[in-house]
Amino acid sequence: MPILASLLTEPIGVAHYMVVGAVLFVCGVVCMATKRNALGILMGIELVLNGANVNLVALGSPYLRGESATLMLDGQLMAMFVIVLAAAEAAVALAIALNFYNNFGSIDVDRANQLKG
Amino acid sequence: MNWSSLLFLLCSGFAGVFAIAVVLSNNIVRMAFYLVLSLAATAGLFFLAGADFVGAMQLMIYVGGTLVLLVFGVMLTAQSQFVSMRTSSGELLTALMLGGALLFVLVFTAMNVPMWQPTNQPSVSEDTPVLTATPIGMALEGYRVDQLEQPNPSLRRGMSGYLFPFVIVSVHLLVVLVGAAYLARARRHHTESA
Numbered sequence: 001m002p003i004l005a006s007l008l009t010e011p012i013g014v015a016h017y018m019v020v021g022a023v024l025f026v027c028g029v030v031c032m033a034t035k036r037n038a039l040g041i042l043m044g045i046e047l048v049l050n051g052a053n054v055n056l057v058a059l060g061s062p063y064l065r066g067e068s069a070t071l072m073l074d075g076q077l078m079a080m081f082v083i084v085l086a087a088a089e090a091a092v093a094l095a096i097a098l099n100f101y102n103n104f105g106s107i108d109v110d111r112a113n114q115l116k117g
Numbered sequence: 118m119n120w121s122s123l124l125f126l127l128c129s130g131f132a133g134v135f136a137i138a139v140v141l142s143n144n145i146v147r148m149a150f151y152l153v154l155s156l157a158a159t160a161g162l163f164f165l166a167g168a169d170f171v172g173a174m175q176l177m178i179y180v181g182g183t184l185v186l187l188v189f190g191v192m193l194t195a196q197s198q199f200v201s202m203r204t205s206s207g208e209l210l211t212a213l214m215l216g217g218a219l220l221f222v223l224v225f226t227a228m229n230v231p232m233w234q235p236t237n238q239p240s241v242s243e244d245t246p247v248l249t250a251t252p253i254g255m256a257l258e259g260y261r262v263d264q265l266e267q268p269n270p271s272l273r274r275g276m277s278g279y280l281f282p283f284v285i286v287s288v289h290l291l292v293v294l295v296g297a298a299y300l301a302r303a304r305r306h307h308t309e310s311a
Binding site for chain 2: 007009019020024026035053058060073084088089107
C-alpha cells in the first residue's frame with residue numbers, strides 16, 4: 001500500500017480536502033437522485049452542502065497552504081453562512097414534507113405530482 | 118509518522134464511509150444515524166484545518182439542530198411502509214455510474230491544480246494555534262482584523278467585512294422560520310377529511 005504509506009508520512013494539502021469534499025458531494029447528488037423518501041432527499045442536500053463546506057474551509061486554512069494563503073477567514077465565513085442557510089432550508093423543506101405527508105398520507109416523492117392537493 | 122495526517126485519514130475515512138452508507142442504506146432511520154456520524158467527522162476535519170469556530174458551529178447547528186429536526190421528521194413520518202423504500206436496481210446502477218464519473222472528474226481536477234498540492238512550508242506552522250472566534254465575530258461586524266496587512270491594494274477594497282450579508286442572513290432566517298411555522302401548522306379540517 002504505497003499510497004497509504006505516503007499519505008501517513010507526507011503533509012496534508014488542499015487537494016486531500018478537495019477529494020473528501022468531492023466524495024461527500026457525489027454521495028449527496030446520488031442520494032438526491034435515487035431516494036424516494038422526501039427526507040432522504042433532504043439528507044442528500046445536507047451532504048452536498050457539507051462537501052462544499054469542506055472545500056471552503058480547506059481553501060482558507062493557513063495550515064494547508066503556503067505563500068498563496070491570502071483568503072484567511074473568507075472561507076470560514078462563507079462556511080458559516082452555508083451552515084446557517086442549510087438550517088433555514090432544512091426547516092422549510094421539513095415543513096413542506098410534513099404538509100405533504102398530512103395531505104397525501106405518504107412521504108414518497110414519486111406520488112407528489114400535483115400542485116394543489 | 119505524521120499525526121495530523123493520521124487524524125486527517127481517520128476523520129476523512131469516517132466522513133466518506135458514512136456518507137456512502139447514507140447512499141446505500143434503504144432504512145431512513147439508519148440513514149439519519151449515518152448522516153450524524155458523517156457530519157460529526159466533518160467537524161473533525163474542520164478542527165484539523167484550523168477552523169475551530171466553524172467546527173464548533175458545525176457540531177452545534179448541524180449535528181445538534183438540523184439533524185435533530187430531520188430525526189423529528191423521520192419519527193413523525195415513520196410508518197412501516199415508509200421506513201424502508203427501495204429504489205429499483207436499474208435506477209441505482211445508473212445513478213452510481215453517473216456519480217462515479219462525476220467523482221472521477223472532480224478528483225482528477227483537484228489532484229491536478231498545482232496551487233492545491235501539499236506544501237512543506239505552510240504559512241502558519243503546525244504547532245502555532247490560530248484563534249478564529251474573535252476575528253470571525255469582528256468580520257461579521259464589518260472589521261477584517263485578519264486582513265490588516267493585505268499587500269495588494271486592489272484586494273483591500275473588498276476587505277470591508279461581512280456586515281451586510283450578516284444582516285441579510287438574519288432577516289432571511291426570521292422570514293424562513295415564520296414561513297416554516299406557517300407551513301407546518303396543524304390544519305384540523307384536512308386531517309379529519311383524510
